[in-house]
Amino acid sequence: MTPPIVAVIGGGQLARMMAPAATALGITLRVLVESDQASAAESSHEAVVGLPTDPDAIARLLAVPRPDVVTWEHEHIPAEVFEVCEAAGVPARPGLGALRFAQDKIEMRARMDELGLPNPAWRPVATMEDLDGFLAEHGPSVLKTARGGYDGKGVRVVSEASQARDWLESAAGGGPRLLVEAKVPFTRELAAQVARTPSGETRTWPVVESVQRDGVCSEVTAPAPGLSDERAAQARSIAEHVAAALGVTGVLAVELFETEDGLLINELAMRPHNSGHWTIDGAVTSQFEQHLRAVLDLPLGDTSALAPWTVMANVLGGARVNLAGSLADVVDPGAKVHLYAKSVRPGRKVGHVTVTGADARQTYDRAVAAAAIVRDGGAA
Amino acid sequence: MTPPIVAVIGGGQLARMMAPAATALGITLRVLVESDQASAAESSHEAVVGLPTDPDAIARLLAVPRPDVVTWEHEHIPAEVFEVCEAAGVPARPGLGALRFAQDKIEMRARMDELGLPNPAWRPVATMEDLDGFLAEHGPSVLKTARGGYDGKGVRVVSEASQARDWLESAAGGGPRLLVEAKVPFTRELAAQVARTPSGETRTWPVVESVQRDGVCSEVTAPAPGLSDERAAQARSIAEHVAAALGVTGVLAVELFETEDGLLINELAMRPHNSGHWTIDGAVTSQFEQHLRAVLDLPLGDTSALAPWTVMANVLGGARVNLAGSLADVVDPGAKVHLYAKSVRPGRKVGHVTVTGADARQTYDRAVAAAAIVRDGGAA
Numbered sequence: 001m002t003p004p005i006v007a008v009i010g011g012g013q014l015a016r017m018m019a020p021a022a023t024a025l026g027i028t029l030r031v032l033v034e035s036d037q038a039s040a041a042e043s044s045h046e047a048v049v050g051l052p053t054d055p056d057a058i059a060r061l062l063a064v065p066r067p068d069v070v071t072w073e074h075e076h077i078p079a080e081v082f083e084v085c086e087a088a089g090v091p092a093r094p095g096l097g098a099l100r101f102a103q104d105k106i107e108m109r110a111r112m113d114e115l116g117l118p119n120p121a122w123r124p125v126a127t128m129e130d131l132d133g134f135l136a137e138h139g140p141s142v143l144k145t146a147r148g149g150y151d152g153k154g155v156r157v158v159s160e161a162s163q164a165r166d167w168l169e170s171a172a173g174g175g176p177r178l179l180v181e182a183k184v185p186f187t188r189e190l191a192a193q194v195a196r197t198p199s200g201e202t203r204t205w206p207v208v209e210s211v212q213r214d215g216v217c218s219e220v221t222a223p224a225p226g227l228s229d230e231r232a233a234q235a236r237s238i239a240e241h242v243a244a245a246l247g248v249t250g251v252l253a254v255e256l257f258e259t260e261d262g263l264l265i266n267e268l269a270m271r272p273h274n275s276g277h278w279t280i281d282g283a284v285t286s287q288f289e290q291h292l293r294a295v296l297d298l299p300l301g302d303t304s305a306l307a308p309w310t311v312m313a314n315v316l317g318g319a320r321v322n323l324a325g326s327l328a329d330v331v332d333p334g335a336k337v338h339l340y341a342k343s344v345r346p347g348r349k350v351g352h353v354t355v356t357g358a359d360a361r362q363t364y365d366r367a368v369a370a371a372a373i374v375r376d377g378g379a380a
Numbered sequence: 381m382t383p384p385i386v387a388v389i390g391g392g393q394l395a396r397m398m399a400p401a402a403t404a405l406g407i408t409l410r411v412l413v414e415s416d417q418a419s420a421a422e423s424s425h426e427a428v429v430g431l432p433t434d435p436d437a438i439a440r441l442l443a444v445p446r447p448d449v450v451t452w453e454h455e456h457i458p459a460e461v462f463e464v465c466e467a468a469g470v471p472a473r474p475g476l477g478a479l480r481f482a483q484d485k486i487e488m489r490a491r492m493d494e495l496g497l498p499n500p501a502w503r504p505v506a507t508m509e510d511l512d513g514f515l516a517e518h519g520p521s522v523l524k525t526a527r528g529g530y531d532g533k534g535v536r537v538v539s540e541a542s543q544a545r546d547w548l549e550s551a552a553g554g555g556p557r558l559l560v561e562a563k564v565p566f567t568r569e570l571a572a573q574v575a576r577t578p579s580g581e582t583r584t585w586p587v588v589e590s591v592q593r594d595g596v597c598s599e600v601t602a603p604a605p606g607l608s609d610e611r612a613a614q615a616r617s618i619a620e621h622v623a624a625a626l627g628v629t630g631v632l633a634v635e636l637f638e639t640e641d642g643l644l645i646n647e648l649a650m651r652p653h654n655s656g657h658w659t660i661d662g663a664v665t666s667q668f669e670q671h672l673r674a675v676l677d678l679p680l681g682d683t684s685a686l687a688p689w690t691v692m693a694n695v696l697g698g699a700r701v702n703l704a705g706s707l708a709d710v711v712d713p714g715a716k717v718h719l720y721a722k723s724v725r726p727g728r729k730v731g732h733v734t735v736t737g738a739d740a741r742q743t744y745d746r747a748v749a750a751a752a753i754v755r756d757g758g759a760a
Contacts, residue, residue, distance in 0.1 A: 339406025
């Protein structure tokens with residue numbers, strides 16, 4: 001049998017978690033990993049060591065037998081990679097036409113405005129005057145680099161322009177361009193995830209609530225507790241609209257703010273996303289299987305939840321250095337432990353735990369308790 | 381992080397399906413595969429090519445960094461392997477003390493008798509007279525080789541001893557010993573699966589109904605439709621009794637005949653088993669994750685079903701030669717397709733499909749239809 005080959009750029013936990021889905025489907029997963037110690041190095045069917053900025057590494061990733069498609073587990077893909085893929089006749093999904101909206105927050109905000117989708121107030125910022133004008137109107141706001149930010153990096157809350165002098169100087173000198181967004185008085189954060197194939201089939205998962213701590217996702221509850229049917233439908237519709245309008249292929253996560261007045265778009269991610277890890281254990285089709293299906297233009301799988309409630313709790317680096325010991329310590333038989341084979345550093349995402357259940361509060365507590373045991377050892 | 385290393389002997393689909401569970405748990409799976417084309421070769425974190433009869437291959441499997449444990453995906457393990465593992469200080473689970481009862485049907489039957497567990501009428505057979513005596517009492521019966529049989533091989537229905545002349549001559553000449561079992565007037569076949577750790581924790585899954593065609597498992601329905609609570613409890617209890625009495629470590633499948641008078645033991649398998657494939661998509665903890673947990677003496681996972689009904693349908697080699705094409709043809713979004721990356725030969729197990737649902741009949745029909753599409757292509 002000649003299996004399809006999916007090439008993935010990036011060797012983190014998102015690529016790692018594609019491997020089980022690929023194995024089940026008989027798909028060969030060939031991954032460009034940053035080093036042979038990368039999270040995805042061991043799990044991948046074929047690991048190519050190198051960086052996406054290295055033409056030789058890309059050539060090895062695209063070598064014969066050629067992959068059927070190349071995809072990404074992060075957005076930091078040089079434009080040249082797309083040219084090389086095209087020259088090799090390997091489709092790149094999502095393509096640059098879509099991915100640039102996940103790479104660049106200014107392009108994203110402008111496009112959402114064009115589409116009439118709900119943005120917070122925002123504007124691009126090049127000078128102190130730009131920023132002062134915006135702050136005068138909106139008060140303390142969120143300054144962001146257009147590119148390169150993640151997990152709270154590339155984000156700064158400012159109340160006067162002088163607090164942004166270094167970033168503005170950097171931008172003027174060729175560094176990342178900046179935008180400012182009004183601080184949204186949100187009641188909570190939601191995420192709507194959708195998959196879309198090149199043929200145009202789309203499927204959305206139940207909308208989730210995401211809890212962030214220090215700018216990093218901490219827990220995700222599926223479905224979002226107490227979310228009205230109407231608002232859930234609106235969130236799913238926004239995700240479908242974005243996916244179709246931008247020509248996304250693969251999975252797309254739309255992070256949303258819920259406010260008293262409705263939903264606002266926070267961020268886009270065109271890849272499997274932390275807000276969708278719950279789908280591995282909690283949905284008929286995981287975001288990782290769906291991403292592989294979508295980029296290969298296969299029929300998409302059922303996105304229904306398997307249980308009334310699913311809670312995913314991230315494990316950030318803490319007291320425990322060798323996480324392997326946590327497998328013996330987590331005695332909750334329903335706690336699905338996922339370890340990423342990454343060295344532990346404080347605050348680094350090194351694993352997650354998922355629990356499914358019939359009661360939202362109890363399921364949440366169990367997931368959080370198990371994640372704490374993985375992180376720190378002993379009783380939570 | 382220093383992950384646990386589990387070494388597995390055998391490179392078929394059972395070893396292949398351990399890989400996703402190992403990846404999730406951050407366990408390194410090192411597999412002795414028969415060739416680099418074996419089903420498990422690509423999916424394994426570390427593949428060692430060789431046969432279990434090759435001391436050099438076993439040495440490479442046990443090389444430093446030493447595995448924490450060695451286990452098997454089939455029962456055909458030479459006794460010498462256990463000695464080498466012991467010399468290397470690597471626990472072998474299940475150990476030979478348990479595994480011999482899965483390797484040898486005469487030992488198994490004798491031990492079940494000793495334990496007072498329900499056997500069909502049987503006896504070891506060395507001569508025509510032995511066999512004739514049994515047939516005179518029980519009528520047409522099932523002659524089996526004590527060792528080496530699987531999937532209908534090593535089994536022959538005989539009504540007179542002359543039909544067994546070749547096997548008896550082979551046995552007398554040093555070939556596999558023989559036993560004969562009364563043909564059981566069963567109403568259906570069931571399977572009870574249990575996992576047991578070296579510490580003695582056991583967990584059983586819901587009892588399933590297994591449909592065989594031509595001696596090979598065709599479909600499995602979980603739970604077994606219409607099975608009384610009392611009989612389900614009895615089946616689970618038999619599995620626990622066998623696991624504890626034989627000192628099984630890992631997963632054990634007890635195949636059972638259901639008759640009008642009750643349950644009878646058919647076969648034992650001390651490894652993940654076809655009757656448990658449904659657990660990947662249909663249970664909180666799959667048999668593959670549980671096997672890894674059990675052989676590493678970790679706490680066992682919840683064995684509850686995720687849906688009212690789960691049906692697993694095997695894909696045996698049929699009209700379709702390149703199974704990869706089936707991924708596009710199976711349009712049922714709830715059909716979980718599993719392909720084993722094996723070349724297609726008529727009747728060979730090359731994949732399976734699992735469907736979960738709220739209605740037993742509909743779930744069954746969907747699984748069978750999807751498996752037929754994988755096997756033969758086109759509409760079922």
